[in-house]
Amino acid sequence: MTTGLVVHGLRKRFGDRWAVDGVSFALEPGGALGVVGESGCGKSTTARMLVGLERPDGGTVHLDGADRLVRPRGRAARLAHARGVQLVFQDPYLSLDPRIPVGEAVREVLRLHGGGRSDTRVAELLDQVGLGPREAAALPRALSGGQRQRVAVARALAARPKVLVLDEAVAALDVSIQAQILDLLAGIRRESGIALLFVSHDLAVVRHLTERVVVLRHGRVVESGPTGQVLTDPAHAYTRLLLDSVPHRGWDPDRIAEDRRRLTVEESAPA
Numbered sequence: 001m002t003t004g005l006v007v008h009g010l011r012k013r014f015g016d017r018w019a020v021d022g023v024s025f026a027l028e029p030g031g032a033l034g035v036v037g038e039s040g041c042g043k044s045t046t047a048r049m050l051v052g053l054e055r056p057d058g059g060t061v062h063l064d065g066a067d068r069l070v071r072p073r074g075r076a077a078r079l080a081h082a083r084g085v086q087l088v089f090q091d092p093y094l095s096l097d098p099r100i101p102v103g104e105a106v107r108e109v110l111r112l113h114g115g116g117r118s119d120t121r122v123a124e125l126l127d128q129v130g131l132g133p134r135e136a137a138a139l140p141r142a143l144s145g146g147q148r149q150r151v152a153v154a155r156a157l158a159a160r161p162k163v164l165v166l167d168e169a170v171a172a173l174d175v176s177i178q179a180q181i182l183d184l185l186a187g188i189r190r191e192s193g194i195a196l197l198f199v200s201h202d203l204a205v206v207r208h209l210t211e212r213v214v215v216l217r218h219g220r221v222v223e224s225g226p227t228g229q230v231l232t233d234p235a236h237a238y239t240r241l242l243l244d245s246v247p248h249r250g251w252d253p254d255r256i257a258e259d260r261r262r263l264t265v266e267e268s269a270p271a
Helices: 043-050 075-083 102-112 119-128 145-158 175-192 203-209 227-232 237-244 253-268
Strands: 005-014 017-027 032-036 058-063 085-088 163-167 195-200 212-217 220-226
Touching (some): 017 032, 017 043, 017 058, 017 220, 032 043, 043 085, 043 195, 085 145, 102 119, 119 145, 145 163, 145 175, 175 195, 175 203, 195 203, 203 227, 212 237
Parallel strands (some): 032 212
Antiparallel strands (some): 005 017, 005 058, 212 220
16 A cells, blocks of 8 residues: 555646646655745645645545545545645634634644543643643734744644645744744654645755655646755756755846746747
């Protein structure tokens, strides 16, 4: 039986444009995979299809051999289906009910997924992400952005998923807070064996936390492989452009713009 998350030929169309066009990759149990590219490349749409927020127009998604695109019947089956892959959004404030203390928000996920409603389990989950009783009793607006993102991670973990998808989950945070959240996620992965899929435009994040990376452009995979190899010695011109676009000593935005124009012309030329 195939284990881990296996995506093959995933496709999604919006109007006359393929937002995701034949994306394939695999994430082994306990592994860490980065999906990178610029805005509009199909990263977030791919993530939303993995957790069932978007219906694919083609392709397959299997988790430990089970087809995740088959619509389960009945409430219990749907909840079991949802537990396989959980998503953490970029802005946790939008996914938290502003009227409910965060401890109750975590408790609701436990109740929904059959994990009980005990104060002990809520406290354990919040402690796992570095939060305590004071934060548990607070409303989301009373917490910092980093604390709210920790709550979002705790809620996702409450479902006991096999894969945690993080869609630009640290992009809205200050650099110092980003580092704290990333260290937290790395620790959770070591302790729990959960697999992590980082959807990000930030190559430094992906380089630091993943073993493998997939590079998307216009909804298609242009390069994939071990993270260190791809981000150190890229084979595709677009991956090199992404790396060159990161500001550094001697960085020349005019040259980057010219390289981008040249790549676009080459892609549009007849085969």
